[in-house]
Each structure stands twice: as structure tokens, then as C-alpha cells.
Amino acid sequence: MGMPQLELLAQRNTRGIENNSRNHPFQANFETLNMQRGLDSQLELSRPLLLQMMILMATAPPPKFSLPLIDKKSRGKHSFQSKYVFFSNKPYPKFDPLTPNLHFSYDTVLTPASPAQAKEKKITDWNTKIYEVCEMGNIHKAIELLYMSPKTEIESRTYCSILQLSAELKSLQDGKKVHSFICSSGISIDSILGSKLVFMYVTCGDLREGRLIFDKIRNEKVFLWNLLMNGYAKIGDFKESVYLFREMLDFGVEVNSHTVSCILKCFAALGSVKEGKWVHGFLLKLGFGSYNAVINSLIAFYLKIRRVDVARKLFDELSDRDVISWNSMISGYVANGFSEKGVELFKKMLFLGVDVDLATMVSILQACANCGDVSLGRAVHGSGVKANLHWKTTFCNTLLDMYAKCGVLDGAIRVFDLMGVRTVVTWTSLIAAYAREGLSDEAIRSFHEMDREGVSPDIFTITTVLHACACNGSLENGKDVHNFIRENDMRSNIFVCNALMDMYAKCGSMEDANSVFLEMPVKDIISWNTMIGGYSKNSLPNEALSLFGDMVLEMKPDGTTLACILPACASLASLDRGKEQIT
Template sequence: MAKSITNFSTYSTLNCHKAKYAKPWNCFIFFRQSPITCLLSLNLDVPRSTKVGVYPMLDENAKICKFCEVGDLGNAVELLKMSQKSELDLNTYCSILQLCAEYKRLQEGKMVHSIIYSSGIPVEGVLGAKLVFMYVSCGDLREGRRIFDHIHSDKAFLWNLMMSQYAKISDYRESIYLFRKMQKLGIKGNSYTFSCILKCFAILGRIGECKKIHGYVYKLGFGSCNSVVNSLIAAYFKNGGVDSAHKLFDELGDRDVVSWNSMISGCVMNGFSHTALEFFIQMLMLRVAVDLATLVNALVACANIGSLSLGRAIHGHGVKTCFSREVMFNNTLLDMYSKCGDLTDAIQAFEKMGRTTVVSWTSLIAAYVREGLCDDAIRLFYEMESKGVIPDVYSMTSVLHACACSNSLDKGREVHNYFRRNNLSLSLPVSNALMDMYAKCGSMEEAYLVFSRIPVKDTVSWNIMIGGYSKNSLPNEALKLFVEMQEESRPDGFTMAGILPACGSLAALEIGRGIHGRILRNGYSSDLHVANALIDMYVKCGSLVHAQLLFDMIPEKDLITWTVMIAGYGMHGFGNEAIATFQKMRIAGIKPDEITFTSILYACSHSGLLNEGWEFFNSMISECNMKPELEHYACMVDLLARTGNLSKAYKFIETMPIKPDATIWGALLCGCRIHHDVDLAEKVAEHVFELEPENTGYYVLLANIYAEAKKWEEVKKLRERIGKRGLKKSPGCSWIEVQGKFTIFVSADTSHPQAERIASLLNNLRIKMKNEGYSPKMRYALINADDLEKETALCGHSEKLAMAFGILNLPPGRTIRVTKNLRVCGDCHEMAKFMSKTAKREIILRDSSRFHHFKDGFCSCRDFW
């Protein structure tokens, strides 16, 4: 009798999960028994009396079969080659083919096949099935399929074998093709057939087909078969049919451990980790024997909801039931402790592992990153490598994430060089992680170099680059890449959330509106990240009305939504509205964070709300138990300085518990310019120059203070100092968007085709202003010259040129939106007020500090900026 293989593994959530991470939500429960087991469990042995020849050679057949029974393939094959082929029976060939399959010996199997072929024995029936089984088991699916197609078998077990093998190599469509052909030929499937095909339909997302199979199997009487129902439950969970899966489970009378595992893993997969743990506890109460897959799934659920106490209990249960010896259990345990914030126990679990894998090391690396210990995570990566553990895609992306989180460009480069030196393959996920690291560390050139070398980019690749350009103040590059992306890939919600900040940076309202339309057409507006990005875009493009409308339409706002709106009101000079929004946020039960407080303090500063600003600053410390950071102190200094409390601001800086940086001293220096305090400005400037000696902006600011005070000799000395240091001033420029195209102006720009018309309009406006008693504010000319030259210089300021261009080129009544890279000067501010009244236009001017809304001769800032 040929030796039967009876130790094939049962299909479960555990052994069907091939990923290197213990994430059971990616797996399914399909079979209680594999199709191969089904094949072998049938009696395929041929009676000894069935012969190829007339006279039996019982001795030769018996000897070969005896060798097969004891597993001696070598002698069995040698004896087969020496025997008279015509005297061997089919059972002998089947026995030796069985052993070849069992030992995965393809070469010997091919030799047996060659002997069968040369002997002229028909390859059909049981012998054909054994040959198919041998080839498939030995990994030669192509030859197995060739024989399978030739023998035209009507046995379900052989079709199951082929379908399952195609499913194993992820060729689910071929499995489905065979199933369709099987139906067409009228071959009835069994429980293994339906379990396999449900897996294929589920993975391909064909929920409609799963429902059809559901009805079909019930008609055939498989509705009470656990393996089929378990596969149905897994299929529904895979495609989000949580209610259908629950209903099937409730109707299942004889539930086994796989049924319970299906429910636990399915709930975890669909984000119902609390429900998964309820099933786990119910399973324990009913005394259902748990297996390794049960505990792994339960640990993942604990990790997802941060249930450390239950995770520890499962750990104890695993130790008692000896599952703590399993690598998968230990890896999932380590991951659970890590995600629950218990780094100590995670390290302890790692150290107690009898055998560690790359998954173990990667989980610990990720644990260090979560705790902000990025340097330790990077060190651990190199330690892993020194132990001879070869990094995989997950460990490589984890260490790059550590470099990105620590903003360590040098270490990121070292890791990249390590990959090169060791010829580690840069798969798409690793390339994406590299780009993300470079982008977050501010090196978009290196990010683009990686991007350009990716042969086939996915949506993530494009999103990383577009988002990276936006966050690194390269909006033009982001928009250009967005256009290129649409030719090769379909943008998604993340793309929209990444490109909208670029529109906001450029104040590109028309482009932003176009993207908004695309968001609506593709159904991305329900994504809160996208909605928040839209509000922020409209705020920064000066369309506060649209931002408010979108804000009001969001049913459930998160902290970011509220903070964006508060900041928006602040930068537009509506401090009281910002405060009202902050109070509504508190009523809604949302707790502010450090960024929210920065936004509300900024709003108070730009609206001169001194008392309110102090209240928020104090409540941040006393009510919310937050330690103010440099940004919060900078807002308070700015608030004091803008309101004329320069001495108080100086004393406030001196009493700060943390060392002030250049931003804080710079805020006071701006206040000195507003209130023309030259003596204090000189004192404050020395602090600024000491902290940031290469920042040209602060030298220019002091030079402006001197120029406004007509201290031309000091201006000259300061400019000489700038020249000696080799510093260059950022040129002032303004731009305006007309019909989706940007026109940029610099001071005294005469190169524009409409330069004469613009100059004529500005001259006429200045004449009208003089006739109404307005005199130019000469101190803003910042040059040592006569009044005529100063007035000419003032007329050439870039924001005036852009506003005049808008009046000439935009339809009557259309709002003029201008953006300037520097702070608007006082004379341009007065001119903008006059323009809004004379031209009967609303003008929205965004400078480097805030927004100015000009209407009917008034500005929203109330001349406080």
C-alpha cells in the first residue's frame, strides 16, 4: 500500500497569513482541510490484479511498493528503471509518483513520467491524476496544468487542486477561470471548491460574485458546512460586509475555532477591535479551545485600542498554553506593547525571545520611533544588521521613518548609502520612504533624484513629492508636478490635501477653485483632511467667506478644523471672531493644543487685544497645564510691542524662563519701527544680530527705522556693514492672478507691456489724492533724496503696480487680490484705501505678516499692523 500523507496543515488564519508582520486582519479562513489532503485521502490505489501485461510480476511490484512504504525513493526509482516496464501495474507507478510528490523530487518524478511515456501507458484516470499531483507538488504548475487539460478529469478533487495552486501564487483569475469551466462541464463542486473560489472572489473585491456563490452553496446543501461558512464570513469581512458576516456567524450552529477566529480577525480588519475582543472574551467564557491565531488576533485588537491590561492578560494566557514559544506570538506581543506605549515591556519581550527574526527587530525599531527615540531606533537597525539579520522592506522603511521624524538629514543619507553599499533592492515602498525622509528633512533635490529613478511610480510616490514641495515652500514646483501626475496617475484625496497648500502659498485662488471642483466631482469633500486643506487654502487666498461657508458645512469638526479657522480670522485681522470661534470650540468639548494657542494669541496680537491675549496666555498655563514655547512668547512680545508697550515687552523677554531666539527679539524690533523708538531698536538689534548674523531681513529692518528717522548716516553705515558681510536683501515683489495666470511686479518695474498705462493710472490717482488733501508719506520712500524723487520711488512700489494692473484688467466690481512677499509700507497702505474708494473695488492685499481688506476707503486692520 502506498504511503499516505496525513500531516497536511489545516487552513486557518495563522498558516494562510504569509506577510512578515503579525497582522491577522490581512488573512482569511478558508478551509478546514486543504485540497491536497482531500486528494490524498481518497483511495487512489489500484488493485494488484490490474496489470499492464498478461503475466504478473508480483515480486517486482511488491519490492517497489515496499521501498515506497518506507520512504526509500532512491532504491524505488533504481528498481523501477531495471524492471520490465510491461510487467508493472498502475499501483506501482502511483506509489512512486506519490513519494516523489511527498519529497518534492521533481527530477525523479520526471524520470518516472518518462518511463510511463516510453512504455506507452495511457496517461489518464488515476495515473493522470497522480502525475498532475506530482508536478503541482514539486512546483511545476505549468506541466501539471498541461497534463490536467489533457486528461479531462471529472473529479472535483483534481479541479480543487489546480484552483488552490493558482490561488497560492496569487493568480486568482485563473482559479476563477477553472471554476467557471468546471461549472460549464457540469462537474459538481464540494466544500473545498467553494472555500477556494470564495477566497479568490474576496481578494479581487468581487462582493457580488461572493453573494452569488453564497446562494449557490445553500442550494447545494453546504449551508451547514463550517469550512464554507467560514470562508463566506471571511469574504464578507474582506469587502466590508460586516453585518452579513455577523448574520452568518449567528446562524452557524456548530461553530469551531476557525469560525471564532474569522469573527475576531474580521472585526479587527474592519476597525471594530472592541467588538473583536468581545468575541474573544465570549469564546473564553464558552470554553472554546483557543489556538495561536486566536491569541495573535486578540493581541492585534489590544494594540489597536491601546488595551494594555487585556494585552498583558493574553500574554499570560499564551505563556500558560505554551504559545509563547511561537515566533508569531512573540512578534505580535512585542508590537502590542509598543503600540500601547509600554516600551519597557516591549524590550523585555524582545530580550526573552528564543529566536528573533527581522520582524522582531522591525517591531522594536518601530517602538523606539513611537517613543520619539529615533537615534536609538537607527542604532538598533545597525545592530540588527551586525547580528546577521538581513533587513527587509519593513525594517528599511522603519529606519528611514526614524530619520525623517528626527529631521536628521545626515543620518538619512548614511542609511541611504548603507543600502547602496549592501546592494539592497530599493523596492517601491523603500523608494517612497526615502523620498519622504528627504522631503521632511528639507532636501527636495535629493527627493526628486530618488523619484526620477523609480521606473513605475504609484500614487503615493506622486503625493510625497507634491506634498514635499508644498511643505518646503516650493509651490510652483508642486503645481507643475501636479499637472504631470494627471498624465500618468489618478490623483486621490491625499493628492488634493497636498496640492491645496501650494495654492494657498501662492494665493492662487482660481487654481484652488478648480481643484475644489475636482474634489467635489470625485467625492473627496467628505474627507476631513481634504476639507481642512480647502478651508486653509481659501483663508490664505483671502476668501474668508468661502472658508467660513465650508467650515459651517462640516458636521463633525476636529481640532485642526477649529485651529485653521481661528488662525484664518487672526491673519485677516478679525480678532473678536477668532475669540468667538475659540470659545465655540471649547463648548464643543475640543481641547486646544499648543498650535491652537499660538493661533489665538496671534489673532489677539494682530487685532491689538491686549487684555484678551493675557487671559489666553495665562489660561494656557493654569487651565490646560501647558508649558508655553517660544512661539507663544513671541506672540506675547509682538502683542505688547504692537500696542506700544515696548518697555514691558523688553522686561517680559528678560524674565522668560527659556532663552529668547531671534524671532522674539525681531518681534520687538518690529514694534520699535511701528512706534519709532530708535534707541530701543539699536539695543534690540544687537541681540538679533548676535543670534542670526546672516539674516539680511533684520539689518534691513533697522535700516528702515533709521531711514524713517532721517538718520541717513546710520543707514549708510548699516548698508556698508551688510556689504562687508556679503549679505543680499531679498527683493520685494508682488503678484496678482488674472484668469489663472500670475503677473509678478518688482519695485520700479517698467518692463511690463502695460507699464505706461499702469504709471498713468497711478499718477492720476496720486493727483486726485493730493486734491483731496492727501500728502505722500515720504518716510516710506527710504531714500535720502528730495521730495520729488521720494514720491517717484513711492509710486514704483510693487504692490501699487499690481493693484493698478488689477484695476485695468479685471472686470468691474471684481475683487482685486494682491500678494506681497514683504511687509506692505504705510504709503502703499494709504494708496490702497484710496484706490478702493475711488475705483469702487474691494482690494485684498496679503503681505508677509497678515491680510488687509480694503473697502470704501477703510482697511480691516484699522491701521494696526
């Protein structure tokens, strides 16, 4: 094939490619390349023809790449990074085909990102990865990524994300790791990061460490003050909560309804009547008088200090009562010895269609136990089963106690047998039920069975089983319990010691009772009365009178003391001594 024929063929193919490129630019590029390879295999193209072909290739629009959308969770799995700029759907800049640099049109595609941009993207990648892992709740992976990342590249919000997750999972160990990493990085703990650290420590139960950080970053965020106050209140350190409240006021922090509710609970627990009344006036001045949570706390406060009339007035004036309002009033009636009024209020609650909850059921069962109203107790039992509360340990324990106090022992045993989880309260209630019915042997047997099942007795269990031994006159079983008390270092508890002396005295072993009495670090009036009464009942009047003389030197006798000492005087036919004791 001669040169003219080749030039004619090239022109024809070029025109065909040019037309095709308008419709299928991506395909035209490959056809151009294939044609060029075919011609190269036959002859060496002339320079003008080569120039014409290159111009056509340069003017053809570049191919467009479309990337599939990937959701946030799977982005880490499918994404890829490059130091070059990605292709986009934006048109290329205008290109002059006569420019001496034919590759100019590709400069925007292949130009590497600047070092600052690359560093910024790298930092973003570490923070984004850790944040996404925290969103999925994988604390261990988040900690792992944190230790893999350069310390200088982690942002404050990333630390906050891991600390938040540690708090949610109550993982104190992981939270401490993050805190240690922050300290080793030399990062200044500002108000935001410090607040998150305090939140993590308090939520995870480490109040001491949380308080240390709080004292360093103390600010006007009422949330942090409330968090610490509630934390101390939960562990029973009400005085520290009150101290924080006073500091809060001095610091000028604006209190909210949560603050008022918390401090009222603290004053109620401490029996601080004057301070609680001051808070009552303070909250009205702040405009919190219409807040349900605040009024509920106020009702609980007045019930705690036995001002039932004031609590009921607040309850009646509350227009929008919730279940907590009703529960507070019912439980307050029961706790203050007005169980009948609690039952009446419960019936009114049902009549008005207010939904009851577990707390309502527990309070009304306690009322039934105190009133001996087993019929209502059985009705509550049935309602609890329908509401699927019979699997709740608290409900079952109260139900068992209700049947026991109402004298329905078989009902108490049935509840006990059906319980899946038995706590120390469960066993103590059963032991008390047996002791109340005079079945001391069954009570002692249950105590040993409890020990075999690995449930550790508490002070109430010990005093209950000692009472059972005392009623049964079972000295040997009582001594076994005494050995348990020694092994578990419970001898310093005054309630346990008083129960021990009573058991020994009723079993006729005053020598053992006196040994316990002499070892007691602190003695109350019950301790003295138990010993004096024990000596009188065991026909040891001289010892009773002698101990009474010692008692007078330490504390003032009461009516029970006189009831215990007079039989001793009678047995000695000592009228003069009896008159002395009465006067």
C-alpha cells in the same frame, strides 16, 4: 555368516523398521538407509530382498517441513526463491508400489514451474519489493529498484506508490525521475496514473507541469479540480482558480463543499461581490448550507467585502460553531476596524468554554494593539506562555507589536530578546517600536544589526527605517539606506520611493528628493503631494506652485494637495493664486 542367517536378519530388521515407521516415519527412513549401508558392506543383497526394502521406503510417508512465519518487513531478508515447487503439508497422491516407475511419487515435488508462472512471479517480486520499500518511506531505495527492474514488468500501481511517496516527502526531483522513467517505458498515462502525477507535481509546488498533465487527462474527478484550484489560490493566482471553476462547471463535474470553500476565498480576495453572492445562492441550492467549512468561508467572504452585518448573521445562525468560526469572526472585526467587538466576542468565546488556538491569540493581540488594551494583552501573553505558544514566531511577533503599539517599549524589547528565531517581521516591529517612541538612533542601529545577522530587509523594513531617519533628520543614515535600495533593485517600488522623497524632504535635501521623483516610473497622488509639501516646508514656494501646475495636467488634486500648496501661496503673498487653488 551364511545366507539363511542373513535372510533371517534382514526380515527381522525389516519388520522392526516397518513397525517403527508407523510412529516415526522420518526417523525410519534414515534407519533404513543406515541398515542398507551396513548390509552393503558385508555382502551383495539378493534382488528380492532389495525390492522389498525399496517398496518399504516408497510407501513410508514423506517428511513434513514447517517454515517459520516471517513478517512483511523482514520478508525480503529471509525469503528464498526456487524454480521448483515448495514442499507442503498436503498428502502425496496415492502410489501403487508395483508401478514400473518407482520415482513417480516425487514428480509433484520436483516439477519446475511453467515459464508463464515463473515470469508472473518475477514480475510480482519486483513490484512487491518496490511497494514494500515505499511503505517504509525509503524513496531513494525505491527509485534504485525501479531503475534496476525491467521496464516492461512494472505495474501502474507501483508507479503510483513511488509518486505518492514523492508527494508526501515533497521530493520533486524524485517525482520527476519517476515521470521520466514512465515516459521512457512507453507506458500510456491513463486517468489513474495521470491523476497521481498531477497530485505529485501540485503537492511539490510545480503547478505548471501538473497543469500540463491535467489538461491531457482532464476527467470528472472533483478531487483533481479542487487540487488545481487550491494550488493556484495558494500562490495568489485567484483568477486562474476562478477560470478552472468555470471550466469545471462547463465540463459537468459535480462540485463538493471543498470546491465551494475554495472559490469563495478566491472571490473574496478578488473583491468579486456579485460572483460571491451567486455562489452563496448556489451552495444553498446544492444543500451545503449546513457545512461548517462552507459557512466559515462564506463568513470570511462577507467580512472581506466589509459586509460585517451579513457575516455576523451567518455566524449567529450557525448552530455548530467550531474554533475556525470564532476566529473568522474575531479577525474580521479587527480587520474592519471593530476591535472592541472582537474583544467582546473573544470574552464570550472563553465564557462558553470554546478552546482557543494560535490564530485566536494572534487576532486578539492585534485587537489589543488597536485598542491600546495592554492589560488584556498581558493576560493573553500569560495564557500563551501556559499554552506553550511563546516559542511560536507568529505569536511572539504579534506580542512584540502589541507592546510597542501600547507604548510599553521595555515589554517589546524583552519579547525580542527572548525570541530564538527572529524573522524580518520581528526586526521590522522592533525598528517601528523605536521610531514610534522617537528613538531614531536605536531604530537605525537595529537596522544595521539586522543586516549583520543576515536577515534581508523587506519593503516594510525599508519604509520604517526611512521614517526613522526622517524623524531624526539623519540625512547620512538615510543615504546609506538609499544605497541599499539601489543595490537591491528596489527603486521601482512606489512605496519605497515615496518614503525616500519624504525622508529627503524632511532632512532638507529637496534636490535629492526631486532626483528620486524624476526617476520614478509610476507616480501616485502621494508622490505629488510629498514633493509639493516638501517644497512648501523648505521655503521653495515657486517650485511648489510649478509642480502643482504639472500635477493638474496628470491627475486631480485632493484635500492633502491643497493643504500642501496653500502655505506656498501664503509665503508668496499671492492671494489670487490661493483663491485659484481653492476654486
